[in-house]
Amino acid sequence: MPGKRVIVVDDSEVVLLMSSAALQSAGYQVKTLMRWEELDGALKDFRPDLILFDVNMPEMYGDFALMFFKEERNITDIPILLYSDIDVGELEQRAKDCGADGFVSKTWGVERMVEVVGEHIASKKEA
Amino acid sequence: MNDEKSQRRHARIEIILKVEYDSSEGFLADYAKNASHGGIFIATNRNFAVGDKLSFDISFPGLLEPIRCHGEVRWQRPPVKATEEKPAGIGVAFEFKSDEQKRQIEELVKKLDQEDSEDAGQEPPFRVLVAEDNPLVREMLRFGVRKFHRTGPAAGRELEVIEAENGREAWEQISGGVADLAIIDYYMPVMNGAQLIRKIRETETLQSLPVIVVSVGGEEARQDSYAAGADLFLDKPVLLGQLFSSLRRLLGLQQQAGG
Numbered sequence: 609m610p611g612k613r614v615i616v617v618d619d620s621e622v623v624l625l626m627s628s629a630a631l632q633s634a635g636y637q638v639k640t641l642m643r644w645e646e647l648d649g650a651l652k653d654f655r656p657d658l659i660l661f662d663v664n665m666p667e668m669y670g671d672f673a674l675m676f677f678k679e680e681r682n683i684t685d686i687p688i689l690l691y692s693d694i695d696v697g698e699l700e701q702r703a704k705d706c707g708a709d710g711f712v713s714k715t716w717g718v719e720r721m722v723e724v725v726g727e728h729i730a731s732k733k734e735a
Numbered sequence: 736m737n738d739e740k741s742q743r744r745h746a747r748i749e750i751i752l753k754v755e756y757d758s759s760e761g762f763l764a765d766y767a768k769n770a771s772h773g774g775i776f777i778a779t780n781r782n783f784a785v786g787d788k789l790s791f792d793i794s795f796p797g798l799l800e801p802i803r804c805h806g807e808v809r810w811q812r813p814p815v816k817a818t819e820e821k822p823a824g825i826g827v828a829f830e831f832k833s834d835e836q837k838r839q840i841e842e843l844v845k846k847l848d849q850e851d852s853e854d855a856g857q858e859p860p861f862r863v864l865v866a867e868d869n870p871l872v873r874e875m876l877r878f879g880v881r882k883f884h885r886t887g888p889a890a891g892r893e894l895e896v897i898e899a900e901n902g903r904e905a906w907e908q909i910s911g912g913v914a915d916l917a918i919i920d921y922y923m924p925v926m927n928g929a930q931l932i933r934k935i936r937e938t939e940t941l942q943s944l945p946v947i948v949v950s951v952g953g954e955e956a957r958q959d960s961y962a963a964g965a966d967l968f969l970d971k972p973v974l975l976g977q978l979f980s981s982l983r984r985l986l987g988l989q990q991q992a993g994g
Contacts (some may be wrong), residue, residue: 672974
């Protein structure tokens with residue numbers, strides 16, 4: 609989806625490199641962040657169309673951070689997906705519990721991640 | 736005494752009391768709130784420093800003889816940080832010069848407690864200390880506390896979150912003995928979490944303050960925190976549900992112990 613912007617927050621450099629390469633190949637503009645502290649600035653400057661949150665992050669788990677950013681930064685129009693390699697069933701439940709717009713298992717591979725990102729951005733566009 | 740108050744080591748009573756200092760400035764418009772057996776909050780714009788020793792008289796309508804008090808300033812809210820709900824002032828820990836003085840304060844608090852109950856007076860705020868040097872993590876913890884408080888055991892009371900970015904700042908804010916719960920990061924500059932907890936446990940009015948430590952420090956931080964007197968230890972990253980269940984467990988235990 610050319611021109612659309614995606615932020616990936618993950619403390620693993622390898623995951624960030626692989627994810628951004630796959631998204632960029634599909635035409636997305638990508639910003640990668642390794643810490644929660646960088647997200648406020650990126651929301652303002654980069655204005656993403658979708659955000660991926662790793663779950664096992666330092667300081668605060670991704671689902672805690674997701675609730676925080678959605679409520680405290682009033683993010684209502686940008687889909688935020690949990691992005692993790694934990695058990696898919698657990699990931700789905702945690703995404704549901706924290707009010708995520710969806711989830712992507714890292715075990716599915718980056719190609720599937722790009723598809724899911726595209727589906728969410730397309731459904732947001734339709735809405 | 737109701738359930739919320741019974742969580743505290745010393746019930747805190749909010750009432751307006753006149754305060755008159757031993758100074759040449761004569762009668763002042765300062766007033767006191769939140770009296771407990773351990774200390775008192777005095778609303779004032781005067782410039783006091785933490786550690787200042789004070790001698791003052793407190794009185795209120797219906798009390799024939801003012802009560803002579805001595806104490807030490809334990810924390811200060813300067814005018815620049817004051818709001819309509821939270822006036823500028825100082826937290827003063829009582830220093831009793833005699834058993835008689837202690838008895839007078841205990842009687843005063845008891846009397847105020849009775850009047851407070853009869854009058855269904857306003858509940859004191861539920862005060863939670865969040866001590867964490869990372870500003871965003873501090874904000875996240877405050878968010879978690881607010882979410883918990885909406886349905887927590889003290890939901891009927893106004894929530895006041897006291898924030899501090901290091902142990903010393905935290906100590907200055909709570910050493911007057913007015914806090915209901917503390918969430919403390921282990922690794923903080925100036926004074927770390929364990930040092931802060933030791934000071935808390937050495938203070939009579941804070942000995943039973945529920946304390947949760949959060950840290951990335953693993954087993955070493957856990958052991959040091961418990962040795963200092965922490966009630967619970969949570970590893971970072973923190974899960975919101977885990978924070979909630981820990982708060983419920985801790986405050987539930989407090990409620991049972993107090994009631």
